[in-house]
Amino acid sequence: MLQIGDYVFDKTKNERVQILEISEVWGFVSYKVFNTSTGKVYKLSADDICAEIPEKHYNESYLRYVALLSKIKNKISQGILSKLSCGIIPLPHQLHVLNRALSNNNVRYILADEVGLGKTIEAGLIIKELKARGLIRRILIVCPTGLVTQWDMEMKEKFNEKFHVILPENYDAIRQITGNEDVYGQFDQVISPMDSIKPLERRAGWTEEKIAKYNEERIYSIINSGWDLIAIDEAHRVAGSSGEVARYKLGKLLAAASPYLLLLTATPHNGKTEPFLRLIRMIDEKAFPNADAVVKEQVAPYVIRTEKREAIDHNGNKLFKNRIIKVIEMHWDERHSMQRKLYEMVSDYVAKNYNKAMRNRGKNMWFVFLLIMMQRMVTSSTSAVRESMERRVRVLEEQAFKYQSMSEEEFAEMELEENMEEAIAAISLGIEEEITQLNDIIAVAKQAEFQYLDVKVEPLFEIIDDLFAEDRQRKIIIFTEFVATQSYLVKLLKDRGYSTSILNGSMSIEERNAVLHEFKTQTDILISTDAGGEGLNLQFSNCIINYDLPWNPMKIEQRIGRVDRIGQQRDVVVYNFILADTVENRVKTVLEEKLSVILREIGIDKYSDILDSETAELNFTDAYMQSIRNPNDIEFNIRRIEEDLKTQVKNTMQIRELIKEEKDLTSMIGAGSTFDFEHALRQMVTYYENYKGNPFLPIENFSINDPIIFEHLNKEIEQDWRMPLLSVSIKDFPNEKGYFMLWKISLISDSREQKVIPIFINCDFILRPMAGKKIWEAILDKDRIITVRKGEEIDTETKNKLYKVSQEFAYDTFLTMKAELEKRNEETYRKYLYALNLRIEAAQRIGIENIRKHKLMTLNREKAEIEANYQAGKKICPDFKPILIAYME
Known part of the structure; x- marks a missing residue:
């Protein structure tokens, strides 16, 4: 006679259930039951249940299913699910980033590795892992235009992830083709250039209404598109030089639009607190109420950084090659007398007009920029400065000026190459006088071009000839600041028999890709401007010639960083050309x-x-x-x-010191996971359907988001001590007789605070610590021959002994889990309490009493909430349950 509380077998679902209620009406008996694995309560007729578990329940597939499900749950709790060895083997510092990012449910970090350490790869590892865990589906990557290709290729080639690149020119076409206004909502994985979506402040000829409509379409359509994770590359750009610039507004909107956020920058802090504060507030605004919160203890949980000198390879060796810097100093001689005169005339023109322009700098910013550009050009090439001055004269003669303003912040971010046209059309301080000056200079420039090659050309030929004589297969990169100089060099090198490719900022993404392929596979030399070279990975070359030296040495460092990257096999050689006089x-x-x-x-x-x-x-x-x-x-x-x-x-x-992270990267050597999560999911479902006797053929691409998988992962399997055990024999496996068990330790309901551990205790009730792991591995090995049959029930004394020994063995694991939980709780409490106390301190300085009191009352309520959450986090409800007990023959 069945009783309430008895465990029976549900024949419709082939699962064990517990009777909650028995009812009989008009001779029909029905049972309300609780399914322990699904947590569901439902009704069954008397015909749908049986008191004994059928023999087919005791089979190999059930054993393997429970073992693999437990392994997968462990991985979800603390392991790496994505098979890292599939498309890329992460370096130790990249594995460190992944482990740090996954150590917290709140994945919002600044990835701040130095240049060349592979932050794109690190972000890809995090994205792949979060996808495997079913935590993200819709992903947006925002980056400078020059980096779009790199992101697209690396996500595709290294992670097999297809992203849709949406450029400004694509927007209307996508909307027209699809007939859908929600352009970004149609794609789950998108890469978008940063400047194509930043809010417009103003545009010549546009009304405020038109600007507002543009911003609504471009900005808010992407912001409101329901992203799960947003990654912003070169994120220091969105910190802005003030809180009002368009890029900062974009960054702030994006940061608030997604639960998961990755900010990638090699330079998160430029020495000024305010931009860094704006950047880190995007990660966690509550933790950084003001600049006083920017201290090491508060910053550390949010910044992950490795310096180049720390980085090691898979064998523990230094990752980066040596740099050899060679300074090539050149002097004008009699052959270059007109070039010297040209330099002096241009410098005089610049100096005189610079003095005038700086008297009213606010109105003359574009003219100031023009003068800077001319001074830079005259040391680049005669051809470049002549062409630009000729264009300037045409503007002056036609008075084709562009009336446009420029703020100090915009001026600080100006690039020579990208803003040349606007500069040449700047308002003149004296049209007639400037035309006369420029025509005199142009005449000398033409004489200089006829007199002799530019002074830098012969040293360039000598270096290139020597390099190719040493190794004809090598690739050489020449950097210049100007497109006109680029064209000049192409002609000279072509006449000398060298094949060249060119890159500059005016090229589209498709054109850049084609040029990079051409340089890698066909041509000898790449001539690139700074804007053209942005974001390039060119480690197949190790030679850089800086034909022009930028005034800002950081730009030289960025150029060298194109080749001084992970994967560089040779020492990097850099030639810096300097005009001595x-x-x-x-x-x-x-x-x-x-x-x-x-x-x-x-x-x-x-x-x-x-x-x-x-x-x-x-x-x-x-x-x-x-x-x-x-x-x-x-x-x-x-x-x-x-x-x-x-x-x-x-x-x-x-x-x-503020952003430095103490770590031992050698501990990451060989730590990459070889666990193929997708294969494990398919295999788990196969075992389950075989155990149930269903003719099921698993689909090829299960993900953690599939309903079938979701149902399995939420099952709570527990061994019933009262039921007969599985009796297991593993062929050619040297185990003792005894009890193999899988026990689940849980601290709270969160799956991250659960762990399954294997335990083996022999028939004499002696614990064999290593045997449990080895038996579990053998069961997970699908090539092992395993026999499973129905065994015996165990008596109360045996049960109690097994429970006691297992609990003693699991105690250390419990303490470790408890310490980790307490540490996370303590860190969360400390950082938010620290930030709140800063806000309280600031509020106490409010002069108006009623406002001060109201603010302090609100803050004290927040403090009480933080305290309550902290105290609640200290309480744990540990549980220790057997998932599986099998007798090993």
């Missing part, structure tokens, strides 16, 4: 001397250590332009930047 070289020499002294005083022996920290914030341009204006007082002109450099270096050392 110029004011610029004198400024550079003095600056380097000052920097060397500063670095020696602080104990830094490499420029790259400081240059990697974004010296772009220093005003090198002003130092150079003041020296062009007054070349006899260079020491005075650079005094301000010298002081700024001292502050920058000091800040850099403090920042390095």
